[in-house]
Amino acid sequence: xxxxxxxxxxxxxxxxxxxxxxxxxxxxxxxxxxxxxxxxxxxxxxxxxxxxxxxxxxxxxxxxxxxxxxxxxxxxxxxxxxxxxxxxxxxxxxxxxxxxxxxxxxxxxxxxxxxxxxxxxxxxxxxxxxxxxxxxxxxxxxxxxxxxxxxxxxxxxxxxxxxxxxxxxxxxxxxxxxxxxxxxxxxxxxxxxxxxxxxxxxxxxxxxxxxxxxxxxxxxxxxxxxxxxxxxxxxxxxxxxxxxxxxxxxxxxxxxxxxxxxxxxxxxxxxxxxxxxxxxxxxxxxxxxxxxxxxxxxxxxxxxxxxxxxxxxxxxxxxxxxxxxxxxxxxxxxxxxxxxxxxxxxxxxxxxxxxxxxxxxxxxxxxxxxxxxxxxxxxxxxxxxxxxxxxxxxxxxxxxxxxxxxxxxxxxxxxxxxxxxxxxxxxxxxxxxxxxxxxxxxxxxxxxxxxxxxxxxxxxxxxxxxxxxxxxxxxxxxxxxxxxxxxxxxxxxxxxxxxxxxxxxxxxxxxxxxxxxxxxxxxxxxxxxxxxxxxxxxxxxxxxxxxxxxxxxxxxxxxxxxxxxxxxxxxxx
Numbered sequence: 001x002x003x004x005x006x007x008x009x010x011x012x013x014x015x016x017x018x019x020x021x022x023x024x025x026x027x028x029x030x031x032x033x034x035x036x037x038x039x040x041x042x043x044x045x046x047x048x049x050x051x052x053x054x055x056x057x058x059x060x061x062x063x064x065x066x067x068x069x070x071x072x073x074x075x076x077x078x079x080x081x082x083x084x085x086x087x088x089x090x091x092x093x094x095x096x097x098x099x100x101x102x103x104x105x106x107x108x109x110x111x112x113x114x115x116x117x118x119x120x121x122x123x124x125x126x127x128x129x130x131x132x133x134x135x136x137x138x139x140x141x142x143x144x145x146x147x148x149x150x151x152x153x154x155x156x157x158x159x160x161x162x163x164x165x166x167x168x169x170x171x172x173x174x175x176x177x178x179x180x181x182x183x184x185x186x187x188x189x190x191x192x193x194x195x196x197x198x199x200x201x202x203x204x205x206x207x208x209x210x211x212x213x214x215x216x217x218x219x220x221x222x223x224x225x226x227x228x229x230x231x232x233x234x235x236x237x238x239x240x241x242x243x244x245x246x247x248x249x250x251x252x253x254x255x256x257x258x259x260x261x262x263x264x265x266x267x268x269x270x271x272x273x274x275x276x277x278x279x280x281x282x283x284x285x286x287x288x289x290x291x292x293x294x295x296x297x298x299x300x301x302x303x304x305x306x307x308x309x310x311x312x313x314x315x316x317x318x319x320x321x322x323x324x325x326x327x328x329x330x331x332x333x334x335x336x337x338x339x340x341x342x343x344x345x346x347x348x349x350x351x352x353x354x355x356x357x358x359x360x361x362x363x364x365x366x367x368x369x370x371x372x373x374x375x376x377x378x379x380x381x382x383x384x385x386x387x388x389x390x391x392x393x394x395x396x397x398x399x400x401x402x403x404x405x406x407x408x409x410x411x412x413x414x415x416x417x418x419x420x421x422x423x424x425x426x427x428x429x430x431x432x433x434x435x436x437x438x439x440x441x442x443x444x445x446x447x448x449x450x451x452x453x454x455x456x457x458x459x460x461x462x463x464x465x466x467x468x469x470x471x472x473x474x475x476x477x478x479x480x481x482x483x484x485x486x487x488x489x490x491x492x493x494x495x496x497x498x499x500x501x502x503x504x505x506x507x508x509x510x511x512x513x514x515x516x517x518x519x520x521x522x523x524x525x526x527x528x529x530x531x532x533x534x535x536x537x538x539x540x541x542x543x544x545x546x547x548x549x550x551x552x553x554x555x556x557x558x559x560x561x562x563x564x565x566x567x568x569x570x571x572x573x
Contacts, residue, residue: 008040008059015182019064022057029057038464046070046176048169048379052144052153055095062096062144062152064103065181070154071104072185073176074138075111080175082137086114088202090127091142092239092304093265094152097121100142102190104154109193110186118202121265123239123305125417128161128382129210130202132413135159143304146276149269160389162382162414166516207243213412214247214420219337220431225252227430230295233422234259234286236275237266238303244422253426257293259285269303277302277309278405280320287311287318297429297439305418306378307405310425312440324357324455325443326425327401331360332446333428334399334409335367344398349388351381351400354497354515354522355532355545360401362450369398375497375518376534378406382414403455403545451528451549454556456564458544459536460573467540474542474571478521478533486523486531487559487566493524529559531567542571 009026016022029035039058044051044066051070053062078085087108091101098121105115116134118126124141131139139157147153156164156172164172179185193199231248233256235241241263248256261271262285269275272282277300286298290313298311298318310326311318321329331350338344348369352360353376364371374380381400388394394411401407406416409424432442447453462471479498484491484505495502497520500513520534532545544567550556 005037005040009036011182012057016057016063016065022063025057046073046169046173048164048166048377050153050155050163052147052151054150055152059181062100062154064099067100067103067154068107068185068187069179069181070176071107071140072111072179074140074156074172075108075113075186076175076178077172078113078137079111084114085137086116086134087138087140088127088130088134088136088157089115089117089140089142090122090124090130091118092121092123093237093267094142094144094303095149095267096152097142097267100152100154101140103187104140104142105199106187106190106193107185109188109198115193115199116202117199121239122207123243123417123419124155125306125413125415125419126207126210126243128157128413128415129213130206131157131159132161133206133209134202141304145304146274146278146302146307148274149267157415160382160386160414162386163377163379165379165383210412211243211247211250211419213410214417214423215250216412217409217420217424218251218427219334219424220427222252223427223434224430227434228255229253229297229426229430229433230255230257230293231297231299231426232257232259232286232290232293232295233299234262234283235301235305236272236277236282236303237262237264237269238275238301238305239265240301240305240418240422241265243305243419244299244301247419247423248426251423251427253430255295257289257295259289261285275303277307278323282309283311283318283320290318296433297426299422299425301418301422302405306416308407308418308421308425309405310439312438314440319440321439321443322455323401323403323405324359324453326405327352327403327407328357328359328363328446329439329442330407330409330421330424330428331399331401332363333431334424335363335369337431338398339367345395347393347396348398349384349396350398351384353377353380353402354520355534356401356403357453357455358528358547359446359450359453363446370396375515376402376520378402378408378416381408381416385411385414403457447553451551452553452556454548454550454553454560456546456548456560458546458564458567458571458573460542460544460571462540462542464540471535471540471542475519475521475533475535478570482521483523483570486525486570487562489525489527489529489563491523492526493522495520495522495524497522527559529563531563533567533571544571
């Protein structure tokens, strides 16, 4: 084994003594070269998604020391930019989330930065709201979103309440790299900082103000009071329980049955090991409850409540609606309702990511909306709202969404919001129920009008040191030896977002892509099909986004099947 890695391990054995869990773990892996290598072959990377990793001992793990180091880098960054600054901090229900939040607060306070911290868990959108309301220069949300229980993470926000985008994240990273893990971190005593005023608790009124802003996003006020709607809801042992139930109560949804075993915060996620509302397993307990309740709608939010998924009764079972389907239905509902009411702003703007369904483009076009496409990640949607705000055109923003179950109506926050999405989904369901329609009927109507779009995604996982090298090799191979056809469909447009070029294969014309550089490859295929490939920014995996189209559902499904098989072959999974 590399002597450097063993030296790091020894240094941790000698210095990582404040957390007994870490001490025991380090001692237990003595002599286990594979385990030592996995923990020390690299530092946990700070990117536009902040930190995210497995909880445990080592530089490539989430623990109090890696959190402190990252926070010291953030503090140095803020102090280099501002004479005085403040940071808001929130956390979710995950293992050690509250501990990591307090440790971050200690480091910021130790560097003379004012800290505003929630005393109990709150969703990611509430953190974004807090940054804006309190006039902070930064924000920290301790969460690993929808990852399994062994993970935790740490998302960083700028003064606009948006997750840090590429340039700012790169600047913070440079400061982090200069920090000595054990000797270069300044930290205050938590209680002493509270008494001195360097750490202050965020009052409950701020959450109330957030809920008032969410309620202000209703499109057809009062519809849920007049049309009874029955909902089974699961917060998946996360932060959504209180705010989602409260907002549904306020808009008049009288029948909300909460999945009892998933109601209270629990970072072990005992009944949903992968607490992701994109997958059926996360809905299993809700479906069981629904067999008794027979609701109109099943609703699930992820642990930090920035994503929401739904399931609808179909043929004696429940069908999960995809993020693309939900987003397109919400977009159509909002635009239709605002257009009918005369409240659609002049030059309305819709924002979606490049991997999100092109059906959204058809809907936006129908209502005369400008469509802005951005890179994958809701921070880029938030960035567009901020640009509109700076130009005095914030009111033009109507709706933004991404296929990974993230939605936002209104500019009161700059991140996806599972609370407002839950409210709007229920409102939409009640609106169409009053017309004798289910959401499945609504989706089928959209497909009849615009054609069937079917989307699937492949997650190819590459764990460990070797996995990172494999990911790099696969992306390089696809970039340098790009396929001319996929599943029998010709590649008609090739886009390389790292090199900022889009090549029309038939004409040979090359155009510049005016987006930040990103390691994304897009293969536009004949018949409006497509394949987009990118490494995850937060997890050791490559994601492949597949678009299949057809005149009907059966034809689209058959093409999706062929494209999925071809994509797996390309990714060697």
